[in-house]
Amino acid sequence: MSGDIHDIRGLHVIVDGEHTLGRTHADVASAALRGGARVIQLRDKRLTVRELYPVALELRELTREHGAVFIVNDSVELALASGADGVHLGQGDMPADVARRLMGPDRIIGVSTHSVDEAMAAEQSGADYIGFGPMFVTATKDAGAAKGPEGLKLVRGCVRIPVVAIGGIKASNAKQVIDAGADGIAVITAVTAAEDVEAAAREIAGQFGVH
Amino acid sequence: MSGDIHDIRGLHVIVDGEHTLGRTHADVASAALRGGARVIQLRDKRLTVRELYPVALELRELTREHGAVFIVNDSVELALASGADGVHLGQGDMPADVARRLMGPDRIIGVSTHSVDEAMAAEQSGADYIGFGPMFVTATKDAGAAKGPEGLKLVRGCVRIPVVAIGGIKASNAKQVIDAGADGIAVITAVTAAEDVEAAAREIAGQFGVH
Numbered sequence: 001m002s003g004d005i006h007d008i009r010g011l012h013v014i015v016d017g018e019h020t021l022g023r024t025h026a027d028v029a030s031a032a033l034r035g036g037a038r039v040i041q042l043r044d045k046r047l048t049v050r051e052l053y054p055v056a057l058e059l060r061e062l063t064r065e066h067g068a069v070f071i072v073n074d075s076v077e078l079a080l081a082s083g084a085d086g087v088h089l090g091q092g093d094m095p096a097d098v099a100r101r102l103m104g105p106d107r108i109i110g111v112s113t114h115s116v117d118e119a120m121a122a123e124q125s126g127a128d129y130i131g132f133g134p135m136f137v138t139a140t141k142d143a144g145a146a147k148g149p150e151g152l153k154l155v156r157g158c159v160r161i162p163v164v165a166i167g168g169i170k171a172s173n174a175k176q177v178i179d180a181g182a183d184g185i186a187v188i189t190a191v192t193a194a195e196d197v198e199a200a201a202r203e204i205a206g207q208f209g210v211h
Numbered sequence: 212m213s214g215d216i217h218d219i220r221g222l223h224v225i226v227d228g229e230h231t232l233g234r235t236h237a238d239v240a241s242a243a244l245r246g247g248a249r250v251i252q253l254r255d256k257r258l259t260v261r262e263l264y265p266v267a268l269e270l271r272e273l274t275r276e277h278g279a280v281f282i283v284n285d286s287v288e289l290a291l292a293s294g295a296d297g298v299h300l301g302q303g304d305m306p307a308d309v310a311r312r313l314m315g316p317d318r319i320i321g322v323s324t325h326s327v328d329e330a331m332a333a334e335q336s337g338a339d340y341i342g343f344g345p346m347f348v349t350a351t352k353d354a355g356a357a358k359g360p361e362g363l364k365l366v367r368g369c370v371r372i373p374v375v376a377i378g379g380i381k382a383s384n385a386k387q388v389i390d391a392g393a394d395g396i397a398v399i400t401a402v403t404a405a406e407d408v409e410a411a412a413r414e415i416a417g418q419f420g421v422h
Binding site for chain 2: 048049076081101
């Protein structure tokens with residue numbers, strides 16, 4: 001399972017330097033991988049592309065060592081330059097079909113969505129998976145009203161590609177999100193801002209049956 | 212001459228939606244091209260990649276019709292997606308040698324520089340031309356102390372690739388910049404914020420001997 005870069009089921013840890021309690025991206029990613037993270041996503045809106053490039057190369061190496069997936073947030077060029085497995089696109093980024101032309105058929109393209117319509121449009125445009133949320137109220141990002149496991153169930157029924165739930169998910173509420181049909185769970189602070197990153201990752205990753 | 216996309220000698224007009232007196236990027240670019248602009252560069256830090264993409268496609272079409280060169284500022288992915296002739300990189304963008312891997316050998320890579328050292332490093336890293344400035348004091352961008360035509364002459368003597376002067380250049384001081392050895396002159400407001408964009412472009416473009 002860990003050999004298939006298209007298997008993005010399980011725990012996604014979004015590593016954002018703003019939420020690591022001062023630890024490096026690589027330190028946090030490393031610990032999250034030891035804890036069972038399936039996907040590491042690099043996101044850091046404070047840094048320039050120039051600054052992110054060496055960080056991306058480092059995370060590329062780390063994820064490869066763990067047979068995990070490496071995804072870059074927002075930047076198609078950074079994903080390509082660092083040899084990432086894929087890119088995660090928000091509504092302000094390159095459209096998925098245009099990104100596909102640049103990324104080729106074999107890399108992963110994820111798209112953030114917040115409704116059934118957006119989810120179906122993302123699938124239509126060639127996304128390999130969708131992010132969907134926010135599940136719960138969250139302080140990290142203002143992403144609209146909480147959709148909850150019920151909203152996820154609805155979306156899960158409308159698309160065939162994997163759905164990765166995001167927004168306010170932590171160890172204590174992960175189970176209900178997985179039970180609602182989430183193929184993956186993406187977290188930021190629940191793991192990256194934990195004192196023991198590895199243990200925090202393990203506590204969520206362990207809730208996915210086979211992982 | 213207008214058939215060679217690598218000939219970037221002449222007037223570069225940087226079209227930034229913030230400085231067009233409310234006119235569209237395409238309207239301003241169109242008029243600048245009629246006035247003899249050799250290169251149109253798209254730069255608009257207020258817009259997302261998603262928003263810039265259709266604008267880039269439009270400018271790509273317009274420049275092609277005029278046998279002119281189209282360059283995208285900052286974004287390698289936007290340059291690739293829109294079929295631009297090249298990208299112009301600042302110090303926070305992708306390093307030129309990394310951009311080259313993504314862009315291939317035939318597209319143009321320009322790099323902003325502000326000293327002889329930066330200019331030589333840019334040439335070393337495979338840039339096709341350098342931007343150099345600021346020539347004069349400018350309100351558009353805080354880019355450090357004015358280098359003047361003397362600074363340009365110095366840089367011109369240290370690199371073999373074309374040097375495009377930028378920063379506070381207008382019709383009344385363009386001649387001294389060209390005389391100091393500038394292969395190109397890049398302007399923003401001197402053309403894009405002029406009431407008559409075409410005439411403003413012509414007044415500067417006309418100062419390059421053969422154009």
